[in-house]
Amino acid sequence: MRRPRQITLAIAAFIFTLNSTAAFSQTPLPRRIIIAAGTVFDGRGHVLHDTRIVIQGSKIVTIDPKASPVDYDLRGLTVMPGWIDAHVHISWSFGSDGKNAGGGGTTPEATLAAASNAWVTLQAGFTTVQSVGNPSDVTLREAIAKGSIPGPRILTSAEPLAGQGEQTGTPDQIRAFVREQKRAGADLIKIFAAAGPNRSDPTLSRAQLEAACDEAKKLGLRALVHAYGPAVRLATMAGCSQIEHGVGATDDDLKLMAARGTYLDPQAGLIWENYILNRDKFAGTPYYPKTPEGFDSMQKLIPLYHDFLKQALKIQGLKILFGTDALAGSHGRNAEEFIDRVRDCGVDPMMAMISANSLAAEALGLGSQIGSLAPGLQADIIALDGDPLKDITAVRRVVFVMKGGVVYKTDLPPNKVQSKQTIEVTP
Numbered sequence: 001m002r003r004p005r006q007i008t009l010a011i012a013a014f015i016f017t018l019n020s021t022a023a024f025s026q027t028p029l030p031r032r033i034i035i036a037a038g039t040v041f042d043g044r045g046h047v048l049h050d051t052r053i054v055i056q057g058s059k060i061v062t063i064d065p066k067a068s069p070v071d072y073d074l075r076g077l078t079v080m081p082g083w084i085d086a087h088v089h090i091s092w093s094f095g096s097d098g099k100n101a102g103g104g105g106t107t108p109e110a111t112l113a114a115a116s117n118a119w120v121t122l123q124a125g126f127t128t129v130q131s132v133g134n135p136s137d138v139t140l141r142e143a144i145a146k147g148s149i150p151g152p153r154i155l156t157s158a159e160p161l162a163g164q165g166e167q168t169g170t171p172d173q174i175r176a177f178v179r180e181q182k183r184a185g186a187d188l189i190k191i192f193a194a195a196g197p198n199r200s201d202p203t204l205s206r207a208q209l210e211a212a213c214d215e216a217k218k219l220g221l222r223a224l225v226h227a228y229g230p231a232v233r234l235a236t237m238a239g240c241s242q243i244e245h246g247v248g249a250t251d252d253d254l255k256l257m258a259a260r261g262t263y264l265d266p267q268a269g270l271i272w273e274n275y276i277l278n279r280d281k282f283a284g285t286p287y288y289p290k291t292p293e294g295f296d297s298m299q300k301l302i303p304l305y306h307d308f309l310k311q312a313l314k315i316q317g318l319k320i321l322f323g324t325d326a327l328a329g330s331h332g333r334n335a336e337e338f339i340d341r342v343r344d345c346g347v348d349p350m351m352a353m354i355s356a357n358s359l360a361a362e363a364l365g366l367g368s369q370i371g372s373l374a375p376g377l378q379a380d381i382i383a384l385d386g387d388p389l390k391d392i393t394a395v396r397r398v399v400f401v402m403k404g405g406v407v408y409k410t411d412l413p414p415n416k417v418q419s420k421q422t423i424e425v426t427p
């Protein structure tokens with residue numbers, strides 16, 4: 001469609017004005033923000049003491065114990081990079097009837113619920129999430145990226161590929177589906193290659209998985225595969241980037257993943273705890289048991305998932321990510337998964353933090369932008385009231401959240417922090 005000539009001229013004139021203004025005016029540098037911290041995890045496993053983080057605009061510019069004046073005094077807290085959750089369903093919510101409404105709704109209620117999920121997730125210390133996903137995520141991602149509404153940075157799969165055996169399509173049709181998601185704005189491709197832990201038969205063939213993951217790779221996208229049992233090996237052999245869940249994989253399958261650098265994103269409880277907690281809201285909705293009693297059997301799945309994570313921890317070189325599978329009821333409670341991993345599976349607390357910092361950033365292909373506290377990286381910074389290395393429940397007490405240099409939460413405990421105002425004045 002051609003634009004009317006007058007509009008084209010008006011746009012040209014506007015761009016000219018903008019350019020000439022830029023040429024004569026000096027853009028002021030964004031304000032510096034300085035954070036004083038007693039204990040800092042850098043996101044890669046190192047701990048810094050008594051230092052200051054200097055932020056300008058959206059980025060960290062330096063870490064310098066002598067920098068002043070201080071804007072936020074976070075001494076007495078544990079400071080670290082904002083967490084990254086590699087597996088959420090950001091738009092899933094409960095509807096106005098209180099029942100699970102799933103995700104992807106486009107009603108005003110569903111849209112507001114998705115925005116609310118984004119807000120509570122950010123407030124809980126998660127500054128980036130990977131939503132796996134549905135098409136409505138794209139609009140939410142854009143609104144947050146523009147700064148129209150607050151929320152974590154979102155990466156999304158748009159529409160996932162649901163494996164249904166031959167019905168899924170030929171390899172060529174699957175490649176076309178992957179290209180369609182790229183056009184729709186997907187950051188990654190999500191693939192379902194098995195039903196669940198009790199029905200782990202692969203729902204896609206090796207050739208179908210290869211088509212999906214190879215096409216994704218050609219387009220510069222990663223492919224995340226929901227897989228159990230034998231589907232784990234199939235997806236690994238097919239060159240897919242990451243395995244979600246994974247229960248039922250053998251040691252040999254996991255060793256193959258380690259050798260090929262395939263990420264594993266297992267869960268240690270939150271997903272099942274959430275279903276049991278909210279059983280009345282899930283009961284009778286599509287794909288869930290009809291009655292609240294039907295959720296009793298889920299209790300038995302929790303030890304299965306614990307055992308699987310313990311099994312995976314023993315595999316040398318296997319890259320184990322933090323991903324919660326957060327959906328209706330668990331948004332904003334993503335950090336409970338840290339507690340499950342450390343308390344119930346013996347995950348080292350620092351490893352748990354790294355799995356949601358530098359390792360997750362690397363898995364998302366964003367290692368040079370987020371997941372660590374270092375000059376040049378995005379200023380995604382959170383602070384916990386407590387030390388998660390001594391007491392993992394400190395992850396529930398996120399009292400400070402900054403994303404891209406913007407502060408979204410300063411709920412600082414008065415007994416630990418002298419002042420959140422400037423404590424030194426520039427001469």
Ligand SMILES: [Zn+2]
Nearest residue numbers: 087089132325
């Ligand atoms: Zn999921």
